Amino acid sequence: MNRAMLKQYTKLVEFLGLTLGPSYEITLHDVSGKNSSIIAIVNGDISGRNLDSPPTDMALRAITENAAGRDYRINYNGLAGGNKVLRSSTYYIKDSGGNLVGMLCINFDDSKFQALSSQLFQLIHPDNYVENNIAIRSDILELTEDAPETERFNDSVTSVAQSVIQEVLSEDGVPVDRLTQAEKIRIVSQLEQRGVFRLRGAVDNVSKALRSSPASIYRYLTRIRSEKEESF
Structure with a gap:
């Protein structure tokens, strides 16, 4: 990524982090060189990553496939340490020739909101209705942990x-x-x-x-x- 583009997207990471708040992790990957790297990150505690962390398996696939002709990918599952399920989206940054040079990623941790939602249902709905809804949601999460489209965040x-x-x-x-x-x-x-x-x-x-x-x-x-x- 050239310096002007790098500065622009680094500021965007900062802006998105301040705007969206602590439940959102924002990362910027520079993949223009031989080795890809995280060059900006906000709220890295959500996935347990930092500037020294490697790209994910899904990110590596996007790099080798040059993002497969996509401009972005939204609302897929990410799996962080402790089997924490995140809602993830990636915007593919390309140069004038259409080559992938960077990735802007947003990972949303909605676990706190799920807990609040569960408590709210307990207040306003019968218990069996709550249990049915919670069971459905749990089944979905269990199935997505091993789904081929789940992105796994690693710390090394x-x-x-x-x-x-x-x-x-x-x-x-x-x-x-x-x-x-x-x-x-x-x-x-x-x-x-x-x-x-x-x-x-x-x-x-x-x-x-x-x-x-x-x-x-x-x-x-x-x-x-x-x-x-x-x-x-």
Whole structure:
């Protein structure tokens, strides 16, 4: 992101934080360089993140897919530490060529409002009506924790990488100690597509997870990237 754009959106983060209040976390990601980073954040205690926190798995996917032609994405589930469900929205910042250079994210913690709503229902409605409504809401939250479109907020690069690695390994369905070289290459290819190797230290994390040497992972990556260039 150029400096003028960076300054403009940084001020916007500050403005939104002051306007919306303490139940809203506002973050600004700069993804224009090799490694993406949070460059401004308000109310980071909501997700437990700070300026040193890595991008989420969903953010990595948006980066590798160049936001898939979208301008924004609204009202999807985010899952923070302690299984706190957030209502999240992201605005994709693009340059004049349509390339993704930043992301402005708003995460709303509505847990306090849900508690107040429950108390209000208890005052003005019969108990069984309240219980039915609470049960419906709880079922929705339980189902969305493992939904594929749920964004998970992590507090370290290691936790982001491990989260995606475990997801890919579970999709493959083969124990790590029984993976063939071809299967490991396929897994590395999937991790590459999801942007995991944009994270610092990702190669070491992947090599440990796949029980391979870092040199082997680098070799797989070189082969995958070479084949991708040849296909264009």
